[in-house]
Amino acid sequence: xxxxxSALPDVTGLTIGIIGGTGDxxxxxxxxxxxxxxxxxxxxxxxxxAAGAAEEIAVLPGVPAGVITGGGxxxxxxASDLVVIAVPWAGHEATVAALRESLAGKIVVDCVNPLGxxxxxxxxxxxxxxxxxxxxxxxxxxxxxxxxxxxxxxxxLADPAIDRIDLDVLICAEDRDAAGVVAALAAxxxxxxxxxxxxLRNAHxxxxxxxxLIAINKRYKAHxxxxxxxx
Amino acid sequence: xxxxxSALPDVTGLTIGIIGGTGDxxxxxxxxxxxxxxxxxxxxxxxxxAAGAAEEIAVLPGVPAGVITGGGxxxxxxASDLVVIAVPWAGHEATVAALRESLAGKIVVDCVNPLGxxxxxxxxxxxxxxxxxxxxxxxxxxxxxxxxxxxxxxxxLADPAIDRIDLDVLICAEDRDAAGVVAALAAxxxxxxxxxxxxLRNAHxxxxxxxxLIAINKRYKAHxxxxxxxx
Numbered sequence: 001x002x003x004x005x006s007a008l009p010d011v012t013g014l015t016i017g018i019i020g021g022t023g024d025x026x027x028x029x030x031x032x033x034x035x036x037x038x039x040x041x042x043x044x045x046x047x048x049x050a051a052g053a054a055e056e057i058a059v060l061p062g063v064p065a066g067v068i069t070g071g072g073x074x075x076x077x078x079a080s081d082l083v084v085i086a087v088p089w090a091g092h093e094a095t096v097a098a099l100r101e102s103l104a105g106k107i108v109v110d111c112v113n114p115l116g117x118x119x120x121x122x123x124x125x126x127x128x129x130x131x132x133x134x135x136x137x138x139x140x141x142x143x144x145x146x147x148x149x150x151x152x153x154x155x156x157l158a159d160p161a162i163d164r165i166d167l168d169v170l171i172c173a174e175d176r177d178a179a180g181v182v183a184a185l186a187a188x189x190x191x192x193x194x195x196x197x198x199x200l201r202n203a204h205x206x207x208x209x210x211x212x213l214i215a216i217n218k219r220y221k222a223h224x225x226x227x228x229x230x231x
Numbered sequence: 232x233x234x235x236x237s238a239l240p241d242v243t244g245l246t247i248g249i250i251g252g253t254g255d256x257x258x259x260x261x262x263x264x265x266x267x268x269x270x271x272x273x274x275x276x277x278x279x280x281a282a283g284a285a286e287e288i289a290v291l292p293g294v295p296a297g298v299i300t301g302g303g304x305x306x307x308x309x310a311s312d313l314v315v316i317a318v319p320w321a322g323h324e325a326t327v328a329a330l331r332e333s334l335a336g337k338i339v340v341d342c343v344n345p346l347g348x349x350x351x352x353x354x355x356x357x358x359x360x361x362x363x364x365x366x367x368x369x370x371x372x373x374x375x376x377x378x379x380x381x382x383x384x385x386x387x388l389a390d391p392a393i394d395r396i397d398l399d400v401l402i403c404a405e406d407r408d409a410a411g412v413v414a415a416l417a418a419x420x421x422x423x424x425x426x427x428x429x430x431l432r433n434a435h436x437x438x439x440x441x442x443x444l445i446a447i448n449k450r451y452k453a454h455x456x457x458x459x460x461x462x
């Protein structure tokens with residue numbers, strides 16, 4: 001049956017919240033979703049910083065007027081239909097736990113990669129729950145947690161000169177319908193496909209693979225990603 | 232600098248041993264290397280079975296006369312320049328440990344994926360050394376161990392009707408020169424590139440990612456692999 005973009009649900013009406021939207025990854029995703037015409041809310045612990053980041057993105061070339069604003073994390077979580085967690089791993093547990101009520105019933109997309117760095121470069125950190133996504137699922141029992149957008153290059157996302165990013169967003173989830181929504185969201189970024197890649201218990205290696213992509217980027221001077229073949 | 236096939240070493244003169252060459256993965260790789268004109272030795276605990284598998288591959292379309300034979304694991308390891316470990320995970324430790332002397336000084340390519348299966352499908356097994364490749368490195372301190380060929384689809388490798396397999400072989404290694412030789416070997420199979428993807432401590436997630444590819448294959452009815460983008 002292969003990958004069929006025409007079978008994806010319509011997500012154009014969804015408001016996308018980005019928790020950690022002032023960081024590189026969150027800001028880059030916010031820009032790309034806004035560019036696609038999606039309504040985007042940037043969240044931060046500091047609402048003023050979030051508003052500032054939203055104002056900077058709003059004036060980038062191609063962003064429709066009025067699609068992006070910023071606010072505090074809880075306010076953004078409450079007002080969004082789907083929420084992306086893009087905080088540093090060190091702040092993941094506390095930030096996610098604090099949003100349990102405002103994220104209840106919603107699709108939550110975790111794109112956090114628990115990595116360490118030493119003189120030999122990046123490596124995967126051991127995570128008690130297995131992965132950041134599983135930690136989020138444990139902290140948010142009433143949400144529909146997926147892992148996705150772990151491998152998208154922040155510099156590519158942020159560069160207005162790049163109008164297409166050819167890679168696949170690997171999605172791990174227990175809830176197939178939620179995975180379908182996330183796949184549709186991925187497809188809103190030109191060049192991307194969202195591919196269901198297994199249950200949450202298999203999210204660890206997708207998060208950890210970011211260490212390999214960093215090694216590849218260093219060796220080949222690239223902004224690498226993954227494309228799944230034969231789909 | 233990107234990926235540059237012209238910078239790869241010449242490996243056409245190397246004899247490739249495949250330990251576990253009677254299994255699906257080993258047999259498929261043996262066929263593809265033989266098809267490329269590489270000298271191939273199939274190894275098995277049972278030398279007669281190895282010889283039988285080699286005879287079957289030797290008569291497949293396109294395999295040059297006289298390039299493939301079979302024998303016992305130790306004999307094959309001793310007679311080969313580069314040895315691929317393609318045994319089931321359950322037999323990995325004992326098989327590899329027994330070949331320490333015959334593999335000394337050689338490049339050893341581990342393509343074993345420690346996976347478990349239950350009613351929810353495949354999942355990554357915890358490995359004391361971190362990964363199969365690190366276990367091989369610990370058991371073979373005098374060998375140059377790499378992880379590679381973890382994701383190549385056995386059915387695609389084995390199918391004589393398929394003359395090209397478009398995917399990347401991700402290579403983890405401490406020894407960059409060894410990784411280069413393995414990259415050149417990967418490039419002997421039409422459609423494949425060998426990409427250096429980090430140190431051995433980052434091999435676990437590449438092995439474990441095979442569980443995701445199995446989930447993808449089930450969901451999309453595919454024989455999926457990975458292509459690294461922006462290279």
